[in-house]
Amino acid sequence: MDKYANRAAGNYNANYTRKLKIEGTIKLIICILITIVCLLPIWLLFVNATKSTADITGSASNAFSRLIPGTNIIRNIKTLTSETEGNTEFLRAFKVFTGFRNSLFISICACALSVFFSGLTAYGLTVYDFKLKGFATTFILLVMMVPVQVVSTGFLQFMVQIKLYDNYIPLIIPAIAAPQVVFFMLQYMRSVFPLDIVEAARIDGCGEFRTFMQIGLPILKPAFAVQAIFAFVSNWNNYYTPSMILISNKLEQRTMPMMVAAVLNNDKIADFGAKYMAVAISILPVVVVYLFLSKYIIGGVTLGSVKG
Amino acid sequence: MQSLRPNGRKSISYAKYGYLFILPFFIVYVFFMIYPLINTFRLSFFGNGNANADTFVGLQNFKYILVGGSRPAKAIHEEFIRSLKNTVILWVGNFIPQIILSLLLAVWFTDSRVKVKGTGFFKVVMYMPNIITATSVCGLFLILFGNSKYGAVNAMLLDMGTIAEPFKFVNTVTSSRVIVMFIQTWMWFGNTMILLMSGIMGIDLSLFEAASIDGASSGQVFFKITLPLLKPIFLYVLITSMIGGLQMFDIPYLFHEGSGASAIQTHLETAAVFVYKHFHLIDPNYGYSAAASVLLFFITGILGLLVYRFNTSSDDRAAAKSNKKKSKHAGLL
Numbered sequence: 001m002d003k004y005a006n007r008a009a010g011n012y013n014a015n016y017t018r019k020l021k022i023e024g025t026i027k028l029i030i031c032i033l034i035t036i037v038c039l040l041p042i043w044l045l046f047v048n049a050t051k052s053t054a055d056i057t058g059s060a061s062n063a064f065s066r067l068i069p070g071t072n073i074i075r076n077i078k079t080l081t082s083e084t085e086g087n088t089e090f091l092r093a094f095k096v097f098t099g100f101r102n103s104l105f106i107s108i109c110a111c112a113l114s115v116f117f118s119g120l121t122a123y124g125l126t127v128y129d130f131k132l133k134g135f136a137t138t139f140i141l142l143v144m145m146v147p148v149q150v151v152s153t154g155f156l157q158f159m160v161q162i163k164l165y166d167n168y169i170p171l172i173i174p175a176i177a178a179p180q181v182v183f184f185m186l187q188y189m190r191s192v193f194p195l196d197i198v199e200a201a202r203i204d205g206c207g208e209f210r211t212f213m214q215i216g217l218p219i220l221k222p223a224f225a226v227q228a229i230f231a232f233v234s235n236w237n238n239y240y241t242p243s244m245i246l247i248s249n250k251l252e253q254r255t256m257p258m259m260v261a262a263v264l265n266n267d268k269i270a271d272f273g274a275k276y277m278a279v280a281i282s283i284l285p286v287v288v289v290y291l292f293l294s295k296y297i298i299g300g301v302t303l304g305s306v307k308g
Numbered sequence: 309m310q311s312l313r314p315n316g317r318k319s320i321s322y323a324k325y326g327y328l329f330i331l332p333f334f335i336v337y338v339f340f341m342i343y344p345l346i347n348t349f350r351l352s353f354f355g356n357g358n359a360n361a362d363t364f365v366g367l368q369n370f371k372y373i374l375v376g377g378s379r380p381a382k383a384i385h386e387e388f389i390r391s392l393k394n395t396v397i398l399w400v401g402n403f404i405p406q407i408i409l410s411l412l413l414a415v416w417f418t419d420s421r422v423k424v425k426g427t428g429f430f431k432v433v434m435y436m437p438n439i440i441t442a443t444s445v446c447g448l449f450l451i452l453f454g455n456s457k458y459g460a461v462n463a464m465l466l467d468m469g470t471i472a473e474p475f476k477f478v479n480t481v482t483s484s485r486v487i488v489m490f491i492q493t494w495m496w497f498g499n500t501m502i503l504l505m506s507g508i509m510g511i512d513l514s515l516f517e518a519a520s521i522d523g524a525s526s527g528q529v530f531f532k533i534t535l536p537l538l539k540p541i542f543l544y545v546l547i548t549s550m551i552g553g554l555q556m557f558d559i560p561y562l563f564h565e566g567s568g569a570s571a572i573q574t575h576l577e578t579a580a581v582f583v584y585k586h587f588h589l590i591d592p593n594y595g596y597s598a599a600a601s602v603l604l605f606f607i608t609g610i611l612g613l614l615v616y617r618f619n620t621s622s623d624d625r626a627a628a629k630s631n632k633k634k635s636k637h638a639g640l641l
Contacts, residue, residue, distance in 0.1 A: 020421065020422050023422045024422045024423065024424060024425070027416050027422065027424045028424055028425055028426075031413070031416070031424060031426075031430050034409075034413070034430075034434065035430060035433050035434070037494075038433055038434055038436065038437060038494070038498075039433060039436075041445075041448055041449065041452065041494075042436075042437075042440075042448075044448075044452060044460060045448050048451075048460065053458075056458070056460070056463070057457070057458040057463065066460065066463070066464060117332050117333055117336075118333075120329050120330075120332065120333075121329065121330045121332075121333040123329060124325070124326050124327075124328070124329025124330040125326070125329075125330060127322075127326075128322050128323060128325055128326030128329070129322075129323065129326070130323035130324075130326040130327060131323070132327070133326060136330055136334070140333075141616055142612070142613075142616055143337075143341070143612075144612070144615070144616070145548075145551055145608065145611070145612030145615050145616070146341070146605075146608060146609070146612060147551065147554075147555050147608065148341075149554070149555045149557070149580050149583065149601070149604070150345075150348070150601050150602075150604045150605040150608055151341055151344040151345045151347075151348050151601070151605075152344075152348075152583060152584070152587075152597075152601065153347075153348045153351055153352075153583065153587075153594055153597040153598040153601045154343070154344035154345060154346065154347030154348030154349075154350070154351060154598065154601075155340065155344035155347075155348075156587055157347060157351055157592070157594050158343065158344055158347050160592075170340070173336060173340065174336060174340040174341070176332055176333060176336040177332075177333050177334070177336040177337035177340065177341065179337075182333065208322065208325045212329070233439055236441065237440075237441040237442060237443075239441075239442065239443045239557075239558045240557050240558065240580075240584075244584065244587060247587070256441070257441050257442075257443035257444070257558075258443075260441070260443050260444050260447050261443050261447075261562055263447070264446070264447045264450055264451075264562060265562065265564065265565070265566060265567045265571065266567055267565065267566050267567065272451065272458060275447075275451055276448075276451060278447075279444045279447045279448050279451075282441060282443075282444045283440045283441055283444045286439050286440060286441060287436075287439075287440065289439075290436060290439045294432045294435070294436075297435070297439065298431055298432065298435055298502055301435070301499055301502045301503065
């Protein structure tokens, strides 16, 4: 009797385990399919960047050959970087090194400013007690969700008025006031920052600003790292503000997304291989950054940002 | 505030350092956000074009974009209403598939009963489109779905003999909207999934255990436990996505073939594109842009307040409530 019950239970367990296994496999297959859909456009982009226009636009013997890299990669890179036959129109819209230089300059400056000053603001709001502290904290939380788009008219008109259009200053300096980064730092400081250490530094005769630089910053380092990645990527990807402020759209001033946009909407450019290459190169830095730092990026997503 | 220590010496007040440390933030914020906001409100009461830029017109801009009127006003009114409609269509069309997909995946990836292999890898891959420059993504899809036979999708379909003539994916209303919705979903479902996963992982595990002991099916667990307890984070995702939807710009603005402002497709023109379209260096229509911005500001403001309530955690409010109750009790006693 006992034996029988045991066997029944064993049978049930085996069935149950099998059912779970089948369920797991089905889910795995669906996930793999979604992964393929996710990666296919990016794969096609890099594949087509290695092909000549004739390969891309000509009819293929089978659809599968369109998924295999071609041999035209060097030529496509050359079209982008140097004066060759028939690419004057291309170089008039897209200058890869200029784009990289401009985007890197803006992104690095904005990223450094936003992380440093947000840290300073969060530190000030955590360590010190003052009358307007509550008001300042509430204010930062309240304006966190106000996007730059809703003030863009007044912003642009103001910048035109004080002759700051076609200038990088309105793209870099506003990074000092990044409410979302401050909010993140505030939460981080509240959970890990030992306030006694500030007191100890004071007793040792350390000045307030030096305390922040030598004690506050090192403790905030992990939060800095995550926010720096996000700030860099979002500045690199930004198209709206640069194209609004750099209103004359001069080639020498364009950021990378502006270069890409200029190539895209130009009918006169018929070199598809080079077009794909331009788009591929523009996303390469962020893809590389992502592959190395994906752990921190995914960890940081949950900490609040505007989405689409 | 200076207080007397027992030994009679005054303690040092550090308050001024607090002000000093937060000062740069507020100076920059006032200069680049608050003043531009006030300026936007001001501009919304002034005329359009250089000739009328200094003429005070009262609420005329609002009247024009919201109600319309004679010929120029009617055109701008239709343009604005169309942009609002496009924004809603594109947002709904991307949010619904996005939330279904990310909810499904989030539940699968956090299920302790049926473990899906390689969750970490899937998370990395599915989040990746979010990190890529929107402009480049748009460019990529634009050349993939190109109108001519040179577009990759058209070329493939022609190869297979599915179509005889290249299909105008970019110019056709439905197909271009669907492509933009797909891009948005593709870019954002990974992000939403990770947010929802963190929400599900915050749910007390013993609830799931109790349910499985009571023999609940996975469907019951999902509808009776996961979904109700996920409501706050779900709301957060919804509202932040709405705010993001109001800012939808890069892809609708750039998804067209051909150059010049006239090439922007009217059926993709969102509210953000409407605002942007009236900026010109030579003869800007700041009045219309500003009036539309002011309306967007109020919508975003209301949505933002809801997020604020979410961020000042419900614990704080519960604590405040129980304090009130306690003081009531104390009063009664």
